[in-house]
Amino acid sequence: MARATLESVARHAAVSRQTVSNALNAPHLVHPDTLTRVRAAISELNYRPHHAARTLRTRRSQLVGARIEPWRDGVNGAVLDRFLQSLTARAQARGQRILLFTAEDDEQECAHYEDLLSGLDLDAFVLHGTHADDRRTAWLAQRRVPFVTFGRPWGSTGTHGWVDVDGAEGTRAATRHLVAAGHRRIAFLGWPEGSEVGDDRRSGWADLALAAGLEVRPGYDAGVADGLGTGRAAAAAMLDLEVPPTAIVCASDSLALGAWTELTARGLRPGADVAVVGFDDSTTAAVVGLSSVAQPLDDAAAACLRMLHDVLETDRPRGGRADGTDGPPEGGRPGPPDPVLLSPQLVVRASG
Amino acid sequence: MARATLESVARHAAVSRQTVSNALNAPHLVHPDTLTRVRAAISELNYRPHHAARTLRTRRSQLVGARIEPWRDGVNGAVLDRFLQSLTARAQARGQRILLFTAEDDEQECAHYEDLLSGLDLDAFVLHGTHADDRRTAWLAQRRVPFVTFGRPWGSTGTHGWVDVDGAEGTRAATRHLVAAGHRRIAFLGWPEGSEVGDDRRSGWADLALAAGLEVRPGYDAGVADGLGTGRAAAAAMLDLEVPPTAIVCASDSLALGAWTELTARGLRPGADVAVVGFDDSTTAAVVGLSSVAQPLDDAAAACLRMLHDVLETDRPRGGRADGTDGPPEGGRPGPPDPVLLSPQLVVRASG
DNA sequence: TTGAAAGCGCTAACAA
DNA sequence: TTGTTAGCGCTTTCAA
Numbered sequence: 052m053a054r055a056t057l058e059s060v061a062r063h064a065a066v067s068r069q070t071v072s073n074a075l076n077a078p079h080l081v082h083p084d085t086l087t088r089v090r091a092a093i094s095e096l097n098y099r100p101h102h103a104a105r106t107l108r109t110r111r112s113q114l115v116g117a118r119i120e121p122w123r124d125g126v127n128g129a130v131l132d133r134f135l136q137s138l139t140a141r142a143q144a145r146g147q148r149i150l151l152f153t154a155e156d157d158e159q160e161c162a163h164y165e166d167l168l169s170g171l172d173l174d175a176f177v178l179h180g181t182h183a184d185d186r187r188t189a190w191l192a193q194r195r196v197p198f199v200t201f202g203r204p205w206g207s208t209g210t211h212g213w214v215d216v217d218g219a220e221g222t223r224a225a226t227r228h229l230v231a232a233g234h235r236r237i238a239f240l241g242w243p244e245g246s247e248v249g250d251d252r253r254s255g256w257a258d259l260a261l262a263a264g265l266e267v268r269p270g271y272d273a274g275v276a277d278g279l280g281t282g283r284a285a286a287a288a289m290l291d292l293e294v295p296p297t298a299i300v301c302a303s304d305s306l307a308l309g310a311w312t313e314l315t316a317r318g319l320r321p322g323a324d325v326a327v328v329g330f331d332d333s334t335t336a337a338v339v340g341l342s343s344v345a346q347p348l349d350d351a352a353a354a355c356l357r358m359l360h361d362v363l364e365t366d367r368p369r370g371g372r373a374d375g376t377d378g379p380p381e382g383g384r385p386g387p388p389d390p391v392l393l394s395p396q397l398v399v400r401a402s403g
Numbered sequence: 404m405a406r407a408t409l410e411s412v413a414r415h416a417a418v419s420r421q422t423v424s425n426a427l428n429a430p431h432l433v434h435p436d437t438l439t440r441v442r443a444a445i446s447e448l449n450y451r452p453h454h455a456a457r458t459l460r461t462r463r464s465q466l467v468g469a470r471i472e473p474w475r476d477g478v479n480g481a482v483l484d485r486f487l488q489s490l491t492a493r494a495q496a497r498g499q500r501i502l503l504f505t506a507e508d509d510e511q512e513c514a515h516y517e518d519l520l521s522g523l524d525l526d527a528f529v530l531h532g533t534h535a536d537d538r539r540t541a542w543l544a545q546r547r548v549p550f551v552t553f554g555r556p557w558g559s560t561g562t563h564g565w566v567d568v569d570g571a572e573g574t575r576a577a578t579r580h581l582v583a584a585g586h587r588r589i590a591f592l593g594w595p596e597g598s599e600v601g602d603d604r605r606s607g608w609a610d611l612a613l614a615a616g617l618e619v620r621p622g623y624d625a626g627v628a629d630g631l632g633t634g635r636a637a638a639a640a641m642l643d644l645e646v647p648p649t650a651i652v653c654a655s656d657s658l659a660l661g662a663w664t665e666l667t668a669r670g671l672r673p674g675a676d677v678a679v680v681g682f683d684d685s686t687t688a689a690v691v692g693l694s695s696v697a698q699p700l701d702d703a704a705a706a707c708l709r710m711l712h713d714v715l716e717t718d719r720p721r722g723g724r725a726d727g728t729d730g731p732p733e734g735g736r737p738g739p740p741d742p743v744l745l746s747p748q749l750v751v752r753a754s755g
Numbered sequence: 756t757t758g759a760a761a762g763c764g765c766t767a768a769c770a771a
Numbered sequence: 772t773t774g775t776t777a778g779c780g781c782t783t784t785c786a787a
Contacts, residue, residue, distance in 0.1 A: 054521065097521075099518070099521035099522040100522065101459070101522075101524065102455075102522050102523040102524055103454075103455045103456075103458035103459040103464065103524060104455075104459050106455035107453070107455040107456050107459055112455065114502075119487065119488050119491050120488070121488065121492070129481060129484070129686070132481070132484040135471065135503070136471050136472070136473065136505070139471050139503040139504065139505050140473070140505045143504060143505060148502050148503065148504070148523065149502070149503045150466075150500050150501070150502055150503075151487070151491040151500065151501045151502075151503060152491065152495060152500070153488070153491050153492045153495060166451070169406065169449075169451035170451045170452065170453075170454050171454040171500065172453065172454055172455060279690060308690055312690075312691075315667075334481075334687060335686065335687040335690050338631060338660055338664075338687050339664075339691070
């Protein structure tokens with residue numbers, strides 16, 4: 052069966068093409084009786100608007116670009132996947148679609164923006180993994196491309212909308228939980244200072260250690276590259292201290308699982324002998340019974356798309372005629388939307 | 404800066420629009436000197452073809468649909484993510500893009516096909532998770548929508564192109580490895596009979612057990628729902644047998660990790676005391692040192708896109724005029740492309 | 756409230 | 772080898 056066009060629907064309902072278009076996009080302009088007739092014709096012919104034609108006319112594709120990561124870290128890569136899954140479901144519910152791309156680094160990612168924007172006219176992007184002096188956000192902002200980031204604009208003033216999860220609150224909650232369980236010697240096993248996410252997570256532990264007057268001895272604050280091996284070695288060093296900690300809060304599940312492995316290898320039971328809490332609530336954590344701080348990824352995805360919606364509404368049709376004769380938007384440029392900072396949730400399992 | 408159009412490039416290079424179009428899509432038709440001039444203009448104006456306009460004209464969007472799964476099983480969901488990651492990278496290299504969608508079940512997935520095809524004019528789909536009497540493949544085939552599946556058309560005759568990984572070969576390799584290590588009592592911990600993938604994986608173990616004359620006692624072949632708890636319970640039952648197996652080949656990493664957990668809880672060392680081999684090479688397997696059968700997902704993604712390319716070449720422009728006046732393709736319908744069956748690879752770690 | 760005309764940016768078909 | 776014409780399916784603008 053040939054595909055139904057707007058024209059064929061119009062003929063079928065004995066109205067003009069424009070009336071069909073209005074019935075679809077501005078039903079309040081159409082007389083109720085006409086509307087009924089048109090809708091009947093639409094469903095009878097199983098008509099759907101042609102996406103490319105509509106995009107060509109309106110300069111809106113309903114497509115949102117998102118980067119899918121090469122599989123870096125074994126344990127934590129899953130965070131992004133869960134975010135993407137939620138993003139797809141949420142976008143779909145709004146009539147938008149997620150288009151994937153990959154890039155090796157930020158520079159390559161910018162090159163892809165260029166391609167995707169001018170070639171494929173995406174409406175917007177959802178970025179993740181922001182960091183200080185992020186050239187991607189600068190690139191997009193300069194060209195006035197609508198976007199939001201999952202991750203705050205560390206350091207910089209942040210002239211764009213963003214959604215993030217409060218890492219410090221996560222480690223604070225973990226530490227608080229351990230204190231409540233009677234621990235006084237609680238160590239932190241994180242990444243070297245200088246990484247924004249890592250420093251944020253460390254600060255939650257440090258805050259609470261200070262507030263609760265915990266016994267923080269030298270060697271109770273480790274900073275190593277993320278990974279199982281490094282985590283295990285760092286944990287071993289802590290356990291070998293003259294007065295070892297009775298609990299370890301970690302910046303990632305990788306590090307926590309490293310610590311977990313070291314404990315097990317020494318015949319110590321995670322939780323009963325030494326408590327360990329991870330971060331990201333990876334599937335591995337669930338498997339081995341590791342307590343972990345869970346990020347509300349579905350909420351984050353929903354917040355990103357809500358914010359994107361606002362940005363797109365505000366920043367209406369860039370484009371217009373190709374000669375760029377449309378004037379500047381009335382009333383100057385509005386500021387970026389209010390950022391959203393979500394609270395993570397501690398998932399308590401056997402290890403803590 | 405206003406976006407460059409084909410028109411503006413044509414003016415800049417002092418040729419017609421059509422010549423610019425040819426320079427882009429059929430350079431062999433253009434005089435070398437003209438080509439040089441046009442290309443200079445293109446790069447000077449930083450011109451990119453407008454995707455929607457091209458799609459409208461050619462009825463090809465270069466967009467391929469793929470489903471992203473709701474996070475079902477904690478451990479094995481990652482297989483799909485790795486496949487999607489490869490698919491995205493491979494598609495990108497071919498000038499195609501992956502568009503995501505989600506669906507709760509096959510029926511809903513078909514409804515999405517309808518939406519995506521008529522509304523968004525996707526070129527094709529890559530399905531996964533095929534099973535006997537799959538209504539999705541029937542739906543697509545009936546409408547002559549180009550697609551390939553990652554997963555063979557279990558049971559049915561299979562009139563479409565597919566790429567799959569030989570699960571039986573994987574468990575055969577695992578069993579062979581254990582035999583070589585001196586094991587004689589090797590059990591299989593899989594899913595209940597009736598699931599195609601599960602039966603396939605079981606058959607590899609059964610084949611080799613027969614060929615090698617292994618000691619297969621009652622209770623050495625378990626079939627339980629996938630999961631850690633079920634795997635652990637089934638493993639416990641095996642270990643409680645009067646003559647327990649010395650090695651367990653599993654249909655999934657979930658089951659294997661369940662077995663692994665049970666061994667550890669009993670103070671047994673996976674590998675040294677009882678060997679365990681999983682399937683899918685999840686990140687968790689790597690973390691805990693579980694031997695596992697790895698699927699060549701990147702190769703599978705590449706094969707899917709190669710095959711899709713052939714299908715799209717063969718099945719040229721559906722569509723034409725909207726009144727459907729183009730005749731049937733010459734020479735009748737060609738058959739489906741040759742299927743591709745890839746070999747998995749056993750990754751040996753401490754557990755086996 | 757509805758209809759007619761124009762045109763988004765591109766390429767297929769044909770003419771020169 | 773290049774140019775001209777037409778039109779993909781839709782929405783915007785303006786007139787009725």
